[in-house]
Amino acid sequence: MTWLITGGAGYIGGHVVRELVAAGESVVVLDDLSSGSPSHLPPGVPLVTGSTLDRPLLDRVLAEHAVTGVLHLAARKQVGESVAQPLRYYHENVEGLRIVLAAAVDAGVRRVVLSSSAAVYGMPDVELVAESTPCAPMNPYGETKLAGEWLLNACAEAYGLSTVALRYFNVAGAASPELSDPGAANLVPLAFERLTAGLPPLIFGDDYPTPDGTCIRDYIHVSDIASAHVAAVRRLTAAADGEQVRLTLNIGTGLGVSVREMLAEIAEVTGLDTAPEVTARRAGDPARVVASAELIRRELGWTARHGVRDMVASAWAGWQHRHP
Secondary structure (H helix, E strand, O other): OEEEEEOOOOHHHHHHHHHHHHOOOEEEEEEOOOOOOHHHOOOOOOEEEOOOOOHHHHHHHHHHOOOOEEEEOOOOOOHHHHHHOHHHHHHHHHHHHHHHHHHHHHOOOOEEEEEEEHHHHOOOOOOOEOOOOOOOOOOHHHHHHHHHHHHHHHHHHHHOOEEEEEEEOEEEOOOOHHHOOOOOOOHHHHHHHHHHOOOOOEEEOOOOOOOOOOOEEOEEEHHHHHHHHHHHHHHHHOOOOOOOOEEEEEEOOOOOEEHHHHHHHHHHHHOOOOOOEEEOOOOOOOOEEOEOOHHHHHHHOOOOOOOHHHHHHHHHHHHHHHOO
């Protein structure tokens, strides 16, 4: 089998590619390199530079590499940006997936793993968010991810696809410094950027209905995200003839960490003063989103192996590598 990984040269994609190659899988990567880098890929992995919106290119890649499964990771993913640019997000995230699925169906590809997000849930009033929790996204990014799941399910029903949709919670950390998150939009790298510039880290609102007033999230190490993809690939590959796999699964730890608690971890790891500056809430940020990870454990035999300290320490090593 050969797996096409869209967005495979990105921060998360690079980790997924490396885990799959280490597991003995054959892969080809399609990435427009808008946020990815060829350096994220291990030697020998074919990289096709281009967009998921380019149907002729997809047709060629699927045929030339005899692709038998697709991992669709390519998407725009910033909440605030999606609020400001909803047309761009629907075009790239939903239309991009539609074109990938159309090409896959026409090429006879019947296995698809979709990168989704906990943003589909919005702000559920539950202690732990299960896959059965009603979805009510609060921003266009989450809407596009939920629409992508609907589209995937419709295609599975119509064309007999076997599918796994993986709802990521808050990703952090790195397997090695050169694979660290190059952006500064997520909490941990954003805090590093401010601290190393001699500025206080920002807290976007401290008046949420949580114990310390700041948002609570389930943080998941990017290496655990990658290993969950390997487990999903193995589940689809091992399916018996005639068996259709249809799974939607959270990737999380089940542990909630507030922004203030994360800043305290950052202070411990870096030795820097993380006394924050509190600013206005960001549009579309829910107060608390923490995963139930029971279904993925039951269906794929997967559990997270890394804790918050591992995430922060590996992310800090990566930040120092990128900003010596």
